[in-house]
Structures are given as structure tokens and as C-alpha cells.
Amino acid sequence: MRLSAKKQSKSEGAKKRLDIGNILRRQGLLLMLILMIIFFRFQSPEYFLTFDNVITILVGATALGIMASAQTPLIISGGIDVSVGSVVALTTVMVGKLLATGMSSWLVVLISIVIGTSIGALNGFIVVQLGVNPFITTLGTMSFFSGLAFILSAGQTVSIRDPLFDWFLYTKVLKVPVLVIIVVFVMALAYFIERKTVVGRNIFAIGGNREAARLSGISTKMLPLGLYMVSSLSAAVAGVVLVSQLGSASPQLGTSYLLSVVTAVILGGTSLAGGRGSVAGTAIAVGILATLSNGFAQMQLPSYGQTTALGAALIVAVLVDQTSSKMKNS
Amino acid sequence: MIANDQQDRARKSPILQLNSISKRYGGVQALSDVSLHVYPGEILCLVGENGAGKSTLAAIAAGLISPDSGKIIVDGTEVVLNSPRAAETAGVRLASQELQLCPELNVMTNVLLGHYPCKKIPFLVDYASMKRKAAERLESLGLEDIDLLQNVGEMPVVYRAFVQIARSLTPGAKVLITDEPTAPMSDIEATRLLKLLKTICDQGVGIIFVSHRLDEVLNIADRVLVLRDGKLVDEMSKSEGDKERIVSSMLGHTTIDSVKASSSVSADSEIALKVENLSTSNGISETNLTLKYGEILGVYGIAGSGRDSLGMTLFGCNKPTSGKIIVGGSELKLGSIKSTMDIGIGYVPAERRAQGLLLERSIKENITLAFLRKLSKLGLIQAKSEDVAGQLWARNLSIKTDNIENTVLSLSGGNQQKVLLSRWLLTGCRILILDDPTRGVDIGSKLEIYELLQNLAHNEKVAVLVISSDIEEVLKISDRIEVMRNGKITLSKTNPTQQEVARAAYLEDAS
Numbered sequence: 021m022r023l024s025a026k027k028q029s030k031s032e033g034a035k036k037r038l039d040i041g042n043i044l045r046r047q048g049l050l051l052m053l054i055l056m057i058i059f060f061r062f063q064s065p066e067y068f069l070t071f072d073n074v075i076t077i078l079v080g081a082t083a084l085g086i087m088a089s090a091q092t093p094l095i096i097s098g099g100i101d102v103s104v105g106s107v108v109a110l111t112t113v114m115v116g117k118l119l120a121t122g123m124s125s126w127l128v129v130l131i132s133i134v135i136g137t138s139i140g141a142l143n144g145f146i147v148v149q150l151g152v153n154p155f156i157t158t159l160g161t162m163s164f165f166s167g168l169a170f171i172l173s174a175g176q177t178v179s180i181r182d183p184l185f186d187w188f189l190y191t192k193v194l195k196v197p198v199l200v201i202i203v204v205f206v207m208a209l210a211y212f213i214e215r216k217t218v219v220g221r222n223i224f225a226i227g228g229n230r231e232a233a234r235l236s237g238i239s240t241k242m243l244p245l246g247l248y249m250v251s252s253l254s255a256a257v258a259g260v261v262l263v264s265q266l267g268s269a270s271p272q273l274g275t276s277y278l279l280s281v282v283t284a285v286i287l288g289g290t291s292l293a294g295g296r297g298s299v300a301g302t303a304i305a306v307g308i309l310a311t312l313s314n315g316f317a318q319m320q321l322p323s324y325g326q327t328t329a330l331g332a333a334l335i336v337a338v339l340v341d342q343t344s345s346k347m348k349n350s
Numbered sequence: 351m352i353a354n355d356q357q358d359r360a361r362k363s364p365i366l367q368l369n370s371i372s373k374r375y376g377g378v379q380a381l382s383d384v385s386l387h388v389y390p391g392e393i394l395c396l397v398g399e400n401g402a403g404k405s406t407l408a409a410i411a412a413g414l415i416s417p418d419s420g421k422i423i424v425d426g427t428e429v430v431l432n433s434p435r436a437a438e439t440a441g442v443r444l445a446s447q448e449l450q451l452c453p454e455l456n457v458m459t460n461v462l463l464g465h466y467p468c469k470k471i472p473f474l475v476d477y478a479s480m481k482r483k484a485a486e487r488l489e490s491l492g493l494e495d496i497d498l499l500q501n502v503g504e505m506p507v508v509y510r511a512f513v514q515i516a517r518s519l520t521p522g523a524k525v526l527i528t529d530e531p532t533a534p535m536s537d538i539e540a541t542r543l544l545k546l547l548k549t550i551c552d553q554g555v556g557i558i559f560v561s562h563r564l565d566e567v568l569n570i571a572d573r574v575l576v577l578r579d580g581k582l583v584d585e586m587s588k589s590e591g592d593k594e595r596i597v598s599s600m601l602g603h604t605t606i607d608s609v610k611a612s613s614s615v616s617a618d619s620e621i622a623l624k625v626e627n628l629s630t631s632n633g634i635s636e637t638n639l640t641l642k643y644g645e646i647l648g649v650y651g652i653a654g655s656g657r658d659s660l661g662m663t664l665f666g667c668n669k670p671t672s673g674k675i676i677v678g679g680s681e682l683k684l685g686s687i688k689s690t691m692d693i694g695i696g697y698v699p700a701e702r703r704a705q706g707l708l709l710e711r712s713i714k715e716n717i718t719l720a721f722l723r724k725l726s727k728l729g730l731i732q733a734k735s736e737d738v739a740g741q742l743w744a745r746n747l748s749i750k751t752d753n754i755e756n757t758v759l760s761l762s763g764g765n766q767q768k769v770l771l772s773r774w775l776l777t778g779c780r781i782l783i784l785d786d787p788t789r790g791v792d793i794g795s796k797l798e799i800y801e802l803l804q805n806l807a808h809n810e811k812v813a814v815l816v817i818s819s820d821i822e823e824v825l826k827i828s829d830r831i832e833v834m835r836n837g838k839i840t841l842s843k844t845n846p847t848q849q850e851v852a853r854a855a856y857l858e859d860a861s
Contacts, residue, residue: 216730216731216733217726217729217730217731218722218723218726218729218730218731219729221715221719221722221731222722224708224711224715225708225711225719228708228709228710228711229704229705229706229707229708229709231704231705232704232705232707232708232719233708233719234667234687235665235687235697235699235705235706236719236720236773237687237688237691237720238719239688295708295710296710
């Protein structure tokens with residue numbers, strides 16, 4: 021008994037420290053973003069903080085933001101999906117191919133999104149039903165579908181001119197592009213589901229203790245399956261967004277998203293072990309990545325430098341995360 | 351015969367002596383003033399109820415735990431066994447309860463784990479000599495039939511235990527301690543293991559054998575020591591040993607008042623749950639059971655008796671191979687947790703942390719986990735209803751916390767268990783199955799939980815099924831008791847005595 025009482029007081033003390041750690045981590049991320057903005061503001065005083073540039077940054081973050089919003093709950097539930105990049109590639113290639121047949125552009129978008137989502141169903145089936153490790157599964161489907169995208173397109177980039185995609189790109193509501201509105205909406209929706217709904221709570225339960233969730237009557241199969249489908253759906257939508265932004269479809273489009281989506285989620289404080297995380301953190305992390313990319317471009321630094329800075333930031337973020345969970349467990 | 355034994359022993363001196371060992375864990379005196387000695391070539395069996403101190407004693411002898419006081423003498427020299435390494439140097443070897451092998455490595459690598467022979471160039475393993483050494487080791491134990499190159503993970507459990515023992519018997523072994531090696535084994539497998547132990551003791555090694563199975567203890571032991579509540583209460587030589595004496599020593603002569611407030615269950619109480627000829631692949635065979643509303647039915651059994659599978663199976667965690675579960679006159683869909691919950695059955699699992707709690711989440715979230723759907727509208731959690739439910743049940747069960755938003759990790763074991771109980775009470779289930787509801791719970795919370803269960807059954811008329819590894823608990827709270835052994839019910843009785851329960855759990859086989 022004395023033992024457990026000791027443990028109790030210990031973990032209470034640790035909890036207080038953890039709360040500070042938690043705040044530090046989340047606010048630390050925000051601090052990182054603010055410092056970065058200040059830094060680039062002085063590097064490029066007359067342009068960086070203009071309305072136009074802020075919008076440019078946000079538009080640049082659209083595809084990543086949509087995919088990271090869907091990846092976050094998946095990782096919280098104990099899964100992971102590294103195949104999103106290949107879904108982006110396949111979706112854009114499909115869009116290019118189908119538009120070339122003269123099909124209505126609405127139908128093209130719909131079909132591409134359905135195909136993208138079905139890849140998520142495949143991922144989910146393999147992971148949930150066949151019990152294959154999620155990283156291995158999505159690594160496999162990533163390779164498979166990015167290869168397929170290259171085969172379908174013969175490696176060619178197709179330029180796309182279509183009123184629907186132009187509408188996506190150029191429509192503004194109160195000077196704010198519709199793309200920005202979409203990504204903000206998606207993130208807000210993900211945050212709402214995470215915080216306020218039974219589904220959100222069950223995602224944390226499954227990621228935190230799958231057996232406890234199962235023994236409390238929570239379906240530990242349907243929900244993860246759904247999360248894989250949502251993840252692929254987000255990638256398909258991101259593919260459509262990218263086509264409209266770039267005005268072209270290429271099987272290489274997805275490659276840059278291979279790991280950046282997972283990176284954003286982890287940088288945002290979501291635990292790879294599952295059970296812990298938040299879309300709010302992910303949103304800040306996406307902001308950091310987008311700002312970094314924009315700032316580097318304006319300073320005319322090579323994009324490799326960006327990758328290096330990103331890698332360093334990720335390691336630091338994960339170290340902070342592990343230290344705080346060690347503090348809690350000690 | 352006895353005289354012979356004693357003469358024989360007098361010639362040898364003990365290879366291992368533990369003198370006046372005491373060990374305290376918090377408020378629990380795990381061992382008090384226990385002394386024992388083992389002679390070379392002798393098999394000493396340690397028996398006792400759960401929590402009697404057997405495993406602690408074995409761990410102290412193996413250097414895993416340091417005693418608070420007492421002396422350890424190996425081969426005439428006093429030693430301090432403050433680490434497994436120290437114990438190994440002294441010649442004391444432990445083949446522990448959980449097999450500690452690398453399942454992906456083959457037999458010879460496991461046997462010589464950490465002691466690989468090297469070639470002249472360092473870091474290069476000499477596989478030829480490794481194979482030879484491993485083969486020699488196995489041969490000396492009469493285990494030539496084990497394939498040196500097979501992966502350990504692919505072998506049946508008894509062979510894994512053999513490999514574990516072979517591995518622990520590095521050169522210089524004087525004493526081998528095995529802690530419940532036969533628990534996961536069938537009788538035939540256990541017999542093979544006992545034969546192996548005989549072989550080892552014939553080579554002059556002293557063996558301390560911890561077991562729950564009295565048959566095998568009497569079969570193999572040269573001497574039997576009985577522990578109860580951390581004290582040595584009986585010692586008998588092979589010729590003196592009999593099961594009745596062991597059981598009565600294990601239990602002591604403390605009369606537990608099995609007299610309870612007269613149970614309110616009359617013969618015509620409505621049947622809540624009826625199990626007919628239930629068999630599973632995980633250790634239950636042809637079991638029949640009836641649970642009535644308003645009663646606490648206690649199910650007692652030792653580890654491996656099938657008692658834990660029973661709870662899991664009734665809750666739909668796994669699909670039985672045959673049999674029926676009837677609730678409220680209709681057959682329950684088997685192997686489905688959802689339909690089991692829908693019909694009003696709740697289940698508090700045995701492993702609080704592994705199977706029950708979301709440790710990093712709040713007390714409130716842990717309480718409402720199984721009922722969240724009902725506390726929501728269109729999938730949206732009604733924050734107010736959830737708060738009210740959490741507050742209410744935290745208060746009803748007097749869960750000690752200043753804020754139900756604190757993580758459940760901040761609670762003591764007893765309060766964590768109350769959180770799990772409230773999770774199911776909140777659902778309003780009419781049938782509640784609990785597996786070891788007071789495991790690792792302090793005595794105060796224990797009594798609170800008992801009171802709660804009794805109130806639940808006798809006043810609220812809930813059907814309560816308590817599965818337990820604690821014989822006193824079962825006797826104390828149950829209106830009726832079923833005892834399981836080898837997957838079968840061996841006793842079904844209202845107010846049995848402790849002796850009857852113990853006999854049925856340890857000795858009798860269902861006819």
C-alpha cells in the first residue's frame with residue numbers, strides 16, 4: 021500500500037511537470053513559428069508579411085494541410101499511412117487521363133477521388149483484417165501505386181486547362197482564395213471530430229489501449245478501416261488541389277509528400293506510439309513547414325537547406341516529446 | 351527410511367542455505383524470518399497459496415531481489431546476492447516463470463546466450479565449437495532429441511522450458527531454482543519436465559522447485575516446504591508428505607467466517623445467465639453454470655484451471671468451440687462483445703492496466719468509455735451529461751481524487767479498480783462479470799469493493815459473477831461457489847468450507 025501511495029504522489033508530481041512540458045511543447049512549437057516569422061520578416065522586410073505573401077504561404081500549405089489533418093487521427097489510433105504521396109500521384113494522373121477523354125470535369129474529379137479512397141480501403145483491409153504492420157502495408161501500397169501512376173502516364177507531365185480547376189485556383193471569398201477556406205475548414209472539422217465526438221474519443225481509446233477499447237465494446241476494426249479510407253480520401257482531394265494549383269498532372273507530384281505528411285504530424289506533437297496528439301499541433305506544424313519553404317524561397321536559399329532545417333526541427337520535436345513522456349513515466 | 355535419509359544428508363553439507371530471510375514491500379511483510387537449506391542432489395519443493403511468498407523467496411535466492419535481512423550461504427561461504435550476476439558467480443541459477451528466451455534464435459544460440467565461444471580473432475563466433483558445446487550440454491541432460499538448429503519460437507512450450515533450463519545450467523551450477531515451470535504445461539509435458547529435473551539432481555545439483563501442482567510436488571520432492579503469509583509453516587520429507595497435510599498447512603487453521611448475512615437468493619430467483627456444455631480452445635471443457643439475479647457467484651481456481659478463460663468467453667471475447675450461453679431465455683450470440691454488452695452484461699478484466707484502463711486519459715473518460723454512445727447525440731458527446739455521469743460515479747464509489755479530469759494514472763490501484771467498476775455500473779448492466787476484482791488492491795479498497803458488490807447483488811438484484819484466484823475472497827463474498835480445475839467445474843456448492851474449495855481446486859478431478 022505504501023508503495024502505491026508513493027507511486028501516486030510521484031505521478032501527481034510528474035503530472036504537474038508534464039503539464040508544463042505539454043504547454044512548453046505546444047507553445048514551443050508556436051514560438052518556433054513566431055520566431056521563424058520574425059526572422060524572415062527581417063530578411064525580407066518589405067514583402068514577407070504582406071497580405072499577398074501570407075495568402076501565398078497558406079495556399080502553398082493547402083495540400084499538406086488537408087493530408088496532415090487526416091493523418092493525425094490515424095496516427096493517434098496507432099496506425100500510419102505513408103502511401104498518401106502515391107495516392108496524390110495516381111489521382112493527378114487519373115485526372116489528366118480522364119480529362120483527355122473529354123469527360124465532364126466534375127465527373128473526373130469524382131471518379132479520381134473514389135479511386136483514391138478505395139486505395140485507403142485496401143490499406144485498411146490489409147492492416148485491420150489481415151493484420152499486417154501498417155507501416156509495411158502502406159510502404160508496399162505506396163511503391164505499388166506510385167509505380168502504377170508512372171506506368172499510366174508513361175512518366176509524362178500533362179498540362180491541364182479546365183474551367184473547374186481554374187475556379188478552384190482563382191475564386192476568392194472576401195479576397196481569401198477558396199483553397200485556403202477549404203484547408204481551414206478541413207482542419208477545423210478534424211479538430212471538432214477529435215475533441216467533441218464519440219468517434220474522436222474512440223480514436224484515442226484505440227490508440228491508447230486497444231484491448232481496453234475492445235473490452236469496452238468499441239469496434240477496433242471498423243474505425244481504423246475508416247481512418248485509412250479518410251487518409252486516402254484526403255490524399256485524393258490534395259491531388260485535385262495540386263492539379264489546379266500547378267495546371268498540370270504528373271506522376272512525380274506525390275513524391276515530395278512521401279514523408280512530409282507524417283513529418284508534419286509528428287512535429288505537431290502526435291505520438292507515433294498512438295493514443296496522444298492533436299490536430300491543433302499538426303496545424304501549427306504545417307504552418308512551420310509552409311513558412312520555412314516560403315522564407316527559404318525568398319532568401320533564395322537552395323531547397324536542400326530547407327530539407328535540412330526540417331530534419332533538425334523534427335528530431336528536436338521528437339526529443340522534446342520523448343523527454344516529457346519519460347518524465348511522466350518516471 | 352527416514353533414518354537413512356538423515357544419515358545420507360548428514361554426510362553432505364547444504365549447498366545453499368538461506369538464514370532468517372525477511373522482506374517487506376510497503377505494508378506487506380512478504381517474507382518473515384524464513385530459513386531453508388538445500389543439499390546437493392536434493393529436490394526441495396516450495397508450495398503455498400498466491401502471495402504466500404514463494405516467488406519472492408525464489409527471487410531472493412537468485413539475486414533478483416535483495417532481502418531486508420538474513421544471510422545467504424552458498425557451499426559454506428556467506429555471499430551477498432545483490433544481482434543475477436552475483437548469483438550466477440556463486441552458482442545459483444534461476445529458470446524463471448516467464449521463459450526468457452529469444453524466440454527468433456535457434457536452440458544452440460539460446461542455450462549459450464551471452465557465452466558464445468569465440469575464434470582467435472575476437473568478435474567472430476566459433477559456430478563449430480558452439481554447436482559442440484550446446485550439444486554436450488543437452489546431452490548431459492538427456493535432451494539429445496532437441497534439434498540444435500530449430501528456432502525456439504517454433505517449439506512446444508515444454509521444449510522451450512527444457513532449453514531455458516539447459517541455458518541456466520552453465521558450468522559451475524550448484525543450485526537450480528525453477529519457478530512454476532509446469533504452470534502452462536499439460537500433464538504429459540509436466541511429467542517430462544519432472545524427469546529432466548530428476549536427471550539434473552542426480553548430477554549433484556540442488557533444486558528448488560516452486561509449483562502449484564501438488565501431485566507433481568509429491569512425485570518429485572525429497573522435501574516439501576510450505577509457506578503461508580510469508581512464513582515457513584510446515585516442512586515434511588517425502589515419506590511424510592501427503593496432499594491433505596500440505597493443503598491444510600497451506601491454508602492454515604484460521605477459521606474464516608464463511609457465515610454471511612443470509613443470502614437473499616431463494617431457489618426461485620430468476621436465472622440471469624445459464625451456460626450449457628461450454629468448451630473453448632483456451633482451456634474450458636464442457637462447463638455448466640447457472641447465475642441468478644441477486645446473487646454473487648464466486649468461481650475459484652488456480653492458474654491454468656480455465657477460470658480466466660471463463661470470464662473472457664462469457665463476455666464474447668473469444669468464440670467457444672461448442673456450447674450455449676442463455677440469457678433471459680434466449681441464446682446469446684457467441685463471440686461478440688457488442689451483443690453481449692447490448693444484452694446487459696459487463697466485464698471487469700483481470701489485468702487492470704493492460705486490459706482495462708486508458709492510463710493517459712482522464713478519470714472521467716475512463717468511467718464513460720463503455721457508455722459514451724448513450725451520452726451523445728448524433729455522435730456528439732454531450733459534455734454536460736458526461737461530466738454529470740463522471741462526477742456521480744466518482745462520488746458513488748468514493749474514488750479519491752480532487753478532479754475527475756486528472757489522469758487515471760494519478761490514482762492508486764484500488765481507486766483505478768473502482769474506475770473500472772464504475773465504467774460498468776454506469777452502463778446499468780444487469781449481469782456483471784469480474785475477474786480478480788481486487789488483484790493488487792489495498793485492503794481498504796478491497797473491503798469497499800466487497801461491500802459494493804454485495805450491495806449490488808443483494809439490493810439492486812444484479813447478477814454478479816466473481817472469478818478469483820484468492821480463496822479467502824471467494825469464501826468471503828460469494829453466495830454460492832463453483833470451483834474449476836483443468837477446465838471443468840469440480841465443486842458447486844452454497845457455503846462450502848475452505849477445505850472443500852481447496853480440495854476441489856487442487857486435488858479433485860471432475861468425474
